[in-house]
Amino acid sequence: MRSGTSFFNSTLYRKTMLRFWPLWAAYGLMWLYLVPFNLLNSYFSMRGAQTSSVELANRLVEYARDIPNTLQFGTFAACGYGVLCAMAVFGYLYNNRSACMMHALPMRRETLFGTQYLAGLSFALLPNLVVAGITLAAELPLVPQKCWGTSLASLGIWLLALSGVNLFFFSFAAFCAMFTGHILALPAFYGILNMLAYVLYVLITGVMNDFFFGFSMRSGRGNTLTQILTPIWPLTEAVEWDPVQETVNGMTATTGEWYLLSPGTVAAYAAAGVVLAVLALLVYRQRQVESAGDVVSVRLVRPVFLYGVAFCSGLCFGVYTIAFFGWRNRLSLAVCVVVWAVVGYFVARMLLCKSFRVLKYWKGAAVSFVAMTVLCVACFTDVMGITAWVPQADEVVSVDVDCRINYPYDSGDSTRYQVTDPGQIEKIVALHQAVLDHRDTVDTSSSHYQGGEEYTRLDVTYTLTDGRTVRRCYYDIPIHMEDLNAEGTVTWALNQIAQNRDAVEDMYDFDRFEEYRLVEAYLDRAGTQSGQTETDTNEPFYLEGASNAQLKELWQAVRADFDAGTIGVRYLFDDQQRQENTYVTDLVFVFEVPSRNSVSDATESYSTDLRITLTPNAEHTLAWLTQYAGWGETVFPILHEVR
Template identity: 35%
Template sequence: MQSRTLCFNGTLFRKNLSRFWPLWGLASFVGALFPLALFLQLVREHTRVDALEMTGAYYAAVSWAVPALSLCYAVLCAMTVWSYLYNARSVSLMHTLPIRRRGIFFTNFLSGMAMMLIPYAVTGALCVLVSLYAHAIDPVGLGITILAVVGESFFYFASATFVAFVTGNIFALPALYFLLHFLAVLADFLVSSFAQGFLFGFNSSYTGVVEFLSPTVHLTGHLRVDMEYAETMTASGHVGRAVASVTLENGWLIAVYALVGAVLLALAYGAYRRRHSESAGDVMAVRWLRPVFRWGITVLSGTLGGLLLYELFWRSFQYSPTYEALPMAVCLAVAGIIGYYAASMLLAKSLRVFRGSWKSLLAVAVLSAAFCGALHFDVLGSESRIPTLDQVKRVELRVQGNTYTLYPGQDDALIEQVRTLHQAITADEAYIRDAEYNGLMPEEEGNVSYGNPLRLTYTLRTGAVVERFYSLTITRDRLAQSDTYDALLDALVRNETMKQKRLHLGGDGYTPDGGSIYVERRGEVYDLGSREAQAILNAVAQDAAVGAWGDPDWFGSNDGSDYALNLDLSFTRQEKNITYNDWITITVRPSMTYTTACLLKLGLVTEEDLVTRAQLYPSQYYKEYEETEEAVLPDTAQVIEPEEHTVEALPSGEATATAAVTGLVVLNA
């Protein structure tokens, strides 16, 4: 009789499920608790759930719960079905069975996938029953959820299977598995930390550039549930909201990772076909990967451990605002050498790894010195990199707590001003560092302002982002010199167009959605609605147009002439299903007649509330307050009527900013 070669063995499959039933049985029990708890809540409260709301709950689980759970559960399943690979007797026994390696591989893989999916199947079946009870069945949402769960489970178990065939030690399997899943995030953190310590203007501890190489972080950060609502009329005649549609945004990422899982599965099968039984117990079962493992551990230990040694033994006693190249190189070399020997001992399964290793130690020392030297001297020119106008898609700068967004073709002149300012800052690196950490000696008080943060973000047409952060010291003497960054920054912020940008009136997509006002005289705070925020914003724009608001005060004299009000406006912007938030703080002064009239019309303040801080807290501002009371205090009962003012400085596209206050406060009608 002609024999057949099978890729699946039912006996081995059933044996795996029955042998490891506590694993998938316990997981199924824990998963079943959640739908049962939901069912009891529905029975107790006699409520019904909308089908789309239930779909939204499914999508929410797919976007953050399933990736995190599958990450941990997949490695447990892999450790069970592939456990025979890590013992010489077990692997020899398995390979003497009348089943080819191909059959063993696919049977065990399907066994592991079954153990992955059984808990989800039990939980899902109970969720469907609960949905039926609540009359909340959405077939489309249910189908997408099932496909998403299967895709994520397949990817995680395939990646765990790949790691299982790369290593030959069961304890190395989970360590290497989690390291590979989060290596990109860890590398990003390390690179950003070194850049922040060596390079001027770098201030980010994480960029997310290669986050897609860490699937769990990427999935939980990019899978989103988009729920749209529509107003409905309830039976009692009240207006309510109901879910109109639910979408799993970026769901295609699951399909991409599933394809990556298929590639990893093919690589695992190729490794199994060439795997030697004698590799059981080795940290790395694939021989050509052993140097990669040794030097990978060396680099990881050197960078991570080097930072720790530097902070403990150098920076704690010789503090410097930036990393010093020579001490850092020594710390990197010491930590790298420790990592090199640790990896060598794991690979050799012996402590005798020191003989003949001087060449490798020399290589570690040279690489450490070269790395620190390259960062110290900025051989790549990262500090002075300033994108050109034709490279950028959008430029954002944040200064004095305000965000300005500029676009090529619309704000070319302002972008060139930003680039000129950026060049002046990089040219004054030594001065800025010295002023920030050693301070200056001004001749008079109030001539210098420290720690003015400036963040520049260039979004390039390629999708890359160039971000820089500077803490600037500004002096009165340098403000009078037109070529200094002090004067350039001051001229940029004082620009009338930039004032409109500060209020998000330049068509950057931001719209006011609320805010708050705190009245110090009464100690009361009020939340603002979007319509109130829009009315106040328009009034501030009127004051800016007539020169009553918007000029920066770098030195903050704080003479108490501002009104005792804390006014904040918040903004939102939607871009590619991502919500961006911003806010501005409005300092209200007696000269801002449009704004004060608007606040009065809206009923947010009264005439009695329009007192300056010098009036409210006289002892904190003036010792001779009683003698100068008439000169300092405005007559709050005589607010200048602003009807006669018109605005010519604002662009025609912003009609809301050119209306009179009586038109702005239509809310009062």
């Protein structure tokens, strides 16, 4: 018994395939050159170079195994090719005569859509299948029989992954095609929707960073939802072809096997492609033939288009305008956002009406004006309490903190470290609170901003007991010497951290360096004495005569002086106390770190160093230098003497 509803017409399918044969032929030819022709070219090149049969076989096996390495390129190609296929098979929707002719055929809409959709999908899947078949025919006689399993598995992974990516991007393009009646609007909508989540994330966080003092979101590609809604990135990562690795005796090595990084992600997006195809069919069933030529063909979506363009225009051009003119105050940002939102509304209305006479739609522009004004006022008044937020110390599990403690300029100056000790967390929270309590004088955009003798920064990422992570960043915070003993000030709170020896030890990160192998040490900017003349040189003085055991003794001497509080002392200001108690000479330890990326050579490594400024009170360290380095007559210049 015949079905009452047919979703496929073979005649229309063949006509569509033949009409657009240059499109799928060019796509197939591209992959022929990238995969089987490249394999054959490598074979004949190596054979012509008189390569041994064993080496030739091994090279061919490696090439066949690495075919999935082309998938990342294939993902970008599928993204662009998908919209071209959709423009080809659904192009009749964008011309009145073509639309009327096609819909006058004795076919149901389900049949028309299903046939064109399958034809467009065949533009990608059939060439993939042909390329895989030709590659298989080339591999079987060239690759040793014992390696067929590896090479054929790699070829199968390539075919399935690339076809899944093609399915998603074409379905997404077909879905976008149902909402427009203009051929040029389709690639525009497709490209915008592919990147919309990420662009909105960047714009919204950028505006919030300007509105809310200290607010900061994670950089890069945004949160998990943003990445999911920006498919090109997770798919590109998912098809990465990586070797299987295992760790033996602390070293990482490959096992000879390879795998696709996340086949589940590819399968999920392929399933999403099927869902998008079904949704596209549902929209197509309700689409009006007369909408051909309209920028937005579905009336229910037009308000979304109007106010979406207004919102995005306000954020995008508002941020760009203040950046272009160098305006830094929040009022300028708010005015630019509101003005550009209104402009964006009128531009969107022009596209819908296909006319410049759109001032009569001022009511819609007024809605955009009011909505953006309300949002800006809400940001000004901080109704959500974003700027004033400071956690309670008992709500914090850990803090990743970078609070610059200025002097001396050694490894302790780079103060990014993680804090889990409740006592240290309280000091960091107190510093955060002090910054907000004195916001008017430390915020560079404030009219009451006051410069200081020195400046610091505070970059904190809290991990809270409820699992959330919250980041706040404050840069160019002025500190004043007169506030050192004034409790509650930024300078006082920062000094509490500088005087906390546990916090300073974490800044130098001694424990991490002790896991590495100490290979050498030298003095940088060492002063020497010749007769009655004191000199300062930038040439490093290497402690070449010291054995490994003696270098370890020097390290222990530094640790002993640090524990005694005579070395590694931090200063907020370059004052007399700092100058009289700090040498210009730095002691630099060089460590060897095993390479985590080592494949076969366990000796691979790289070097890193720890720099610590010497002081006149570093008894154990200076004694070692005097005893073992021949520095009995050495003068380490004190800072104020050099100046």
